[in-house]
Amino acid sequence: xxxxxxxxxKKSRAPSMHDVARLAGVSHQTVSRVINDLPNIREExxxxxxxxxxxxxxxxxxxxxxxxxxxxxxxxxxTASRTNYGPAASIQAIEDAANAASYSVTxxxxxxxxxxxxxxxxxxxxxxxxxxxxxxxxxxxxxxxLAGMSLRLPIVTLQSTAADDDMSLSVDQILGARLATRxxxxxxxxxxxxxxxxxxxxxxxxxxxxxxxxMSAQDMPxxxxxxxxxxxxxxxxxxxxxxxxxxxxxxFAANDQMALGLMHAIRDGGLEVPGDVSIVGFxxxxxxxxxxxxxxTVRQDFAELGRRCMALLLGGLESGExxxxxxxxxxxARGSSAAPSTR
Amino acid sequence: xxxxxxxxxKKSRAPSMHDVARLAGVSHQTVSRVINDLPNIREExxxxxxxxxxxxxxxxxxxxxxxxxxxxxxxxxxTASRTNYGPAASIQAIEDAANAASYSVTxxxxxxxxxxxxxxxxxxxxxxxxxxxxxxxxxxxxxxxLAGMSLRLPIVTLQSTAADDDMSLSVDQILGARLATRxxxxxxxxxxxxxxxxxxxxxxxxxxxxxxxxMSAQDMPxxxxxxxxxxxxxxxxxxxxxxxxxxxxxxFAANDQMALGLMHAIRDGGLEVPGDVSIVGFxxxxxxxxxxxxxxTVRQDFAELGRRCMALLLGGLESGExxxxxxxxxxxARGSSAAPSTR
DNA sequence: TCACCGTTTGTGAACGTGAACAACGATGAG
DNA sequence: CTCATCGTTGTTCACGTTCACAAACGGTGA
Numbered sequence: 001x002x003x004x005x006x007x008x009x010k011k012s013r014a015p016s017m018h019d020v021a022r023l024a025g026v027s028h029q030t031v032s033r034v035i036n037d038l039p040n041i042r043e044e045x046x047x048x049x050x051x052x053x054x055x056x057x058x059x060x061x062x063x064x065x066x067x068x069x070x071x072x073x074x075x076x077x078x079t080a081s082r083t084n085y086g087p088a089a090s091i092q093a094i095e096d097a098a099n100a101a102s103y104s105v106t107x108x109x110x111x112x113x114x115x116x117x118x119x120x121x122x123x124x125x126x127x128x129x130x131x132x133x134x135x136x137x138x139x140x141x142x143x144x145x146l147a148g149m150s151l152r153l154p155i156v157t158l159q160s161t162a163a164d165d166d167m168s169l170s171v172d173q174i175l176g177a178r179l180a181t182r183x184x185x186x187x188x189x190x191x192x193x194x195x196x197x198x199x200x201x202x203x204x205x206x207x208x209x210x211x212x213x214x215m216s217a218q219d220m221p222x223x224x225x226x227x228x229x230x231x232x233x234x235x236x237x238x239x240x241x242x243x244x245x246x247x248x249x250x251x252f253a254a255n256d257q258m259a260l261g262l263m264h265a266i267r268d269g270g271l272e273v274p275g276d277v278s279i280v281g282f283x284x285x286x287x288x289x290x291x292x293x294x295x296x297t298v299r300q301d302f303a304e305l306g307r308r309c310m311a312l313l314l315g316g317l318e319s320g321e322x323x324x325x326x327x328x329x330x331x332x333a334r335g336s337s338a339a340p341s342t343r
Numbered sequence: 344x345x346x347x348x349x350x351x352x353k354k355s356r357a358p359s360m361h362d363v364a365r366l367a368g369v370s371h372q373t374v375s376r377v378i379n380d381l382p383n384i385r386e387e388x389x390x391x392x393x394x395x396x397x398x399x400x401x402x403x404x405x406x407x408x409x410x411x412x413x414x415x416x417x418x419x420x421x422t423a424s425r426t427n428y429g430p431a432a433s434i435q436a437i438e439d440a441a442n443a444a445s446y447s448v449t450x451x452x453x454x455x456x457x458x459x460x461x462x463x464x465x466x467x468x469x470x471x472x473x474x475x476x477x478x479x480x481x482x483x484x485x486x487x488x489l490a491g492m493s494l495r496l497p498i499v500t501l502q503s504t505a506a507d508d509d510m511s512l513s514v515d516q517i518l519g520a521r522l523a524t525r526x527x528x529x530x531x532x533x534x535x536x537x538x539x540x541x542x543x544x545x546x547x548x549x550x551x552x553x554x555x556x557x558m559s560a561q562d563m564p565x566x567x568x569x570x571x572x573x574x575x576x577x578x579x580x581x582x583x584x585x586x587x588x589x590x591x592x593x594x595f596a597a598n599d600q601m602a603l604g605l606m607h608a609i610r611d612g613g614l615e616v617p618g619d620v621s622i623v624g625f626x627x628x629x630x631x632x633x634x635x636x637x638x639x640t641v642r643q644d645f646a647e648l649g650r651r652c653m654a655l656l657l658g659g660l661e662s663g664e665x666x667x668x669x670x671x672x673x674x675x676a677r678g679s680s681a682a683p684s685t686r
Numbered sequence: 687t688c689a690c691c692g693t694t695t696g697t698g699a700a701c702g703t704g705a706a707c708a709a710c711g712a713t714g715a716g
Numbered sequence: 717c718t719c720a721t722c723g724t725t726g727t728t729c730a731c732g733t734t735c736a737c738a739a740a741c742g743g744t745g746a
Contacts, residue, residue, distance in 0.1 A: 013413070016702055027726045032704060040723055062472055063409035064702035067731050070356070072406065083431045083629075092425055096454060104471060106449055111439060128447060129405055232633040257630060264633040286426075287600060290575040290607040292635040359732055370696045375734065383693055407732035411701050 093306020235261020436649020520553025578604020
């Protein structure tokens with residue numbers, strides 16, 4: 001409304017270091033020293049500068065600093081589908097860790113399915129002169145595109161097992177999938193399906209590998225996994241399809257959403273979970289405990305992932321240390337899995 | 344200067360405008376003109392410059408540009424709980440719209456409950472010299488803090504009805520709540536509870552207001568709403584508590600997660616949804632259609648919200664136009680609501 | 687031939703900060 | 717008394733870009 005902050009200052013320009021210096025009666029360099037907490041400043045001078053900064057509501061100009069130091073203090077996050085719980089939780093954790101190290105974060109999400117969309121997203125981040133890159137929930141194509149660009153910055157990929165040459169950090173997806181599968185086998189199931197994620201996703205691939213590994217380790221016959229798209233919607237339709245041949249007693253879904261859709265379909269088909277079919281998911285999203293029935297699933301500690309991710313990135317210069325990070329997932333058994341009744 | 348154009352450029356510095364200019368045989372200013380697409384450049388010159396840029400893999404230095412123009416082309420998003428679907432979807436939409444207008448986005452999430460956390464988050468954004476601010480899912484305290492700081496930049500608040508003097512844009516939460524409530528009343532319910540969001544949230548308040556408005560408009564007796572925290576976990580405990588006095592046939596929950604928890608509790612208590620109790624949620628998160636039973640809820644178009652938000656922000660200078668934005672929510676009736684059987 | 691014009695291009699100065707170096711005063715040793 | 721030293725502060729430059737202005741160029745009409 002009233003656009004009259006103060007009658008005098010017609011200067012809309014924000015106060016600069018020089019303004020502070022003038023007010024404090026020192027040179028701008030002294031102000032700079034105070035800001036960056038350099039030694040050899042008389043306490044009294046320092047205080048005077050701090051007072052002036054306070055009085056003028058001074059804020060360092062990030063752009064000027066970035067220009068002269070050629071450091072942006074920004075890290076980029078490349079992600080697909082940030083509305084899903086997993087990626088969102090990871091982003092949150094990374095942002096917190098980055099802020100703690102006085103870095104800031106920008107995200108670019110890959111919109112659409114064309115591979116130009118990947119390049120565009122990376123370009124957006126590069127335009128920001130990011131100093132490090134975190135790739136969340138990468139698809140194979142993203143990974144390939146990235147490798148082809150040969151960027152000169154530290155890259156950490158999350159939730160990937162394909163640690164070729166980049167730094168990589170992940171919850172051990174294969175182990176998680178094995179835990180889920182073993183759980184079903186130990187309950188007595190002999191015919192188990194796997195509803196996997198999209199083919200392109202490294203994460204999905206790892207879970208599928210874990211499933212197949214465990215099945216063959218226990219000498220179980222395996223059927224070809226069904227490739228889904230992470231959504232509950234797909235889980236529902238896949239479930240309806242599967243019900244036409246009732247040759248299974250359990251399904252391991254690659255994430256909780258698809259598991260939810262499956263359970264819906266199974267009930268719609270007149271069967272019960274876990275009475276007729278056991279279901280296990282993956283992720284342990286906060287809602288999973290309140291699905292009906294509460295979902296047995298594999299928990300990933302996303303927050304821990306984000307923290308370690310930043311640690312890895314910030315330590316990227318003194319590399320070599322603590323390189324291979326892997327966080328162990330845990331199985332959370334709830335009501336959606338039980339021994340098969342048809343035995 | 345004896346600057347040999349040495350073939351083994353040890354200079355790790357990124358190429359600048361001058362490098363491009365030298366290669367193209369023009370002045371840096373001409374390069375600048377090409378980049379910014381200014382008129383009055385000979386086509387041939389332009390092409391030569393573009394070729395040089397390509398050859399050197401030149402990228403404009405964002406910091407330098409920001410410094411001289413004093414425009415950061417960055418907008419900030421202030422949010423709490425970005426792992427929830429609603430905020431996440433809004434952020435996504437805003438980011439897309441911002442990118443389309445060649446702005447970039449930084450987020451700051453309010454971590455913790457102390458009010459200093461709010462100030463810290465805002466400070467982080469201000470340090471980035473944001474040109475505009477979007478506040479998502481604001482709590483009353485955030486709103487107050489913001490007002491107290493009297494920032495000199497356009498602010499858009501999302502999902503708020505408290506449009507005092509700031510620009511504000513929202514899905515009409517009151518209307519949404521009225522739709523949900525009316526739906527239950529029309530089904531024949533007479534005793535309806537409301538499980539509200541946290542007291543501090545403007546959004547929660549609006550939904551509560553809508554509920555109370557509709558109830559009194561239809562001459563229904565109202566009970567005091569229960570204040571929750573948006574989580575399924577809380578919904579579950581509230582549900583168990585409510586079951587001890589069975590004086591209701593329907594509950595309107597302020598979001599889908601709490602509705603999920605409620606349904607869980609009700610089933611745990613030996614009752615059925617919607618047979619014994621009807622449930623209505625709010626948001627229409629993607630999973631809601633696959634809850635058991637599928638959840639009747641109120642849909643908000645988050646993507647549209649994000650788009651309009653950016654339009655409002657970018658048009659902030661030529662203000663006055665199309666000021667009051669309100670997007671209409673719609674009721675999605677599914678299986679969790681039905682006529683009361685106890686009549 | 688010259689003055690004038692529009693188009694195209696170049697020159698110099700900012701912007702706000704940090705780094706290198708210089709300068710200053712006080713102190714103490716010789 | 718001189719000189720080296722140390723702690724503190726100031727001066728100057730560079731970072732890569734845009735902006736304001738000037739200059740060069742070719743064409744046109746008097």
